[in-house]
Amino acid sequence: MNRMIDLADYAFSVGVKYLTVYALSTENLSRPQEELDGLFSLFRKYFKKNVKRLLEKNIRIRIIGDITALPFDIQQLIEESEKESENNTAGCINIALNYGARQEIVRACNEAMRLGKEVTEEEFSALLYTKNQPDPDLIIRTGREKRISNFLLYQAAYSEFYFTDVMFPDFSNAEFDKALADFSTRKRRFGKTDEQIDAGK
Numbered sequence: 001m002n003r004m005i006d007l008a009d010y011a012f013s014v015g016v017k018y019l020t021v022y023a024l025s026t027e028n029l030s031r032p033q034e035e036l037d038g039l040f041s042l043f044r045k046y047f048k049k050n051v052k053r054l055l056e057k058n059i060r061i062r063i064i065g066d067i068t069a070l071p072f073d074i075q076q077l078i079e080e081s082e083k084e085s086e087n088n089t090a091g092c093i094n095i096a097l098n099y100g101a102r103q104e105i106v107r108a109c110n111e112a113m114r115l116g117k118e119v120t121e122e123e124f125s126a127l128l129y130t131k132n133q134p135d136p137d138l139i140i141r142t143g144r145e146k147r148i149s150n151f152l153l154y155q156a157a158y159s160e161f162y163f164t165d166v167m168f169p170d171f172s173n174a175e176f177d178k179a180l181a182d183f184s185t186r187k188r189r190f191g192k193t194d195e196q197i198d199a200g201k
Contacts, residue, residue, distance in 0.1 A: 001043075001050060003168065004021050004023075005053055007173070008054065010176065011176065012057065014177075017091050018091070018133055018136070019093050020093075020095075020136065022099065024039065025096070025150060026065070026099065026103055026150070027150065029069060040070075040071055043077075051085075054093065055084060055085055058089060060091070061082055061085045062093070063078045063095050064095070065096050065097045067097060070098060094129075094130065101150045101151055101152055102153065108127035108128050125154075125155075128154060128155070135158065136155055136159045137159060137183070138160050138161075138162060138183045139151070139159045139160070140163075140171075143164075143166070145163075146163055148161075158188070164179070
């Protein structure tokens with residue numbers, strides 16, 4: 001939790017406007033209850049203190065995922081932090097809690113059906129947890145894994161990926177700089193040719 005907040009602080013200081021961190025997946029909720037109780041205890045212990053640090057930096061906090069399955073007191077902490085930070089403008093951190101991209105897409109499809117109409121890509125994006133936010137430019141996966149584990153599947157259509165063997169608690173600001181430097185060398189075409197990109201089309 002401390003590393004996550006320190007990293008967020010650093011990311012916003014170097015110009016990142018939106019940062020999404022994967023704290024707890026929908027699949028994680030199937031872990032042993034003892035482990036979940038420990039995670040929730042850590043959340044209660046560190047969340048409010050670290051939220052205060054973000055508020056002091058004028059950072060907006062948004063939680064993405066289905067928080068209704070979380071303990072009620074944690075739901076209250078989440079709602080309070082989102083409300084306190086809703087007018088902050090220096091950056092936005094999305095904390096994914098009980099989040100799964102497949103669940104998010106199914107939820108959006110069901111909402112579209114309730115609207116009773118076909119939707120455009122833009123309208124569908126507005127039904128996702130990340131509505132009114134740009135799609136991620138870069139997704140970083142730490143800890144030697146080479147998969148995205150049900151994370152932002154719809155939003156990641158044109159994201160660049162960076163994989164590192166470094167475990168997250170050791171993912172320092174210097175390691176983050178390496179990821180940004182690597183990203184800066186990528187040529188993003190979005191389906192166009194090099195000639196079109198070079199011509200600014």
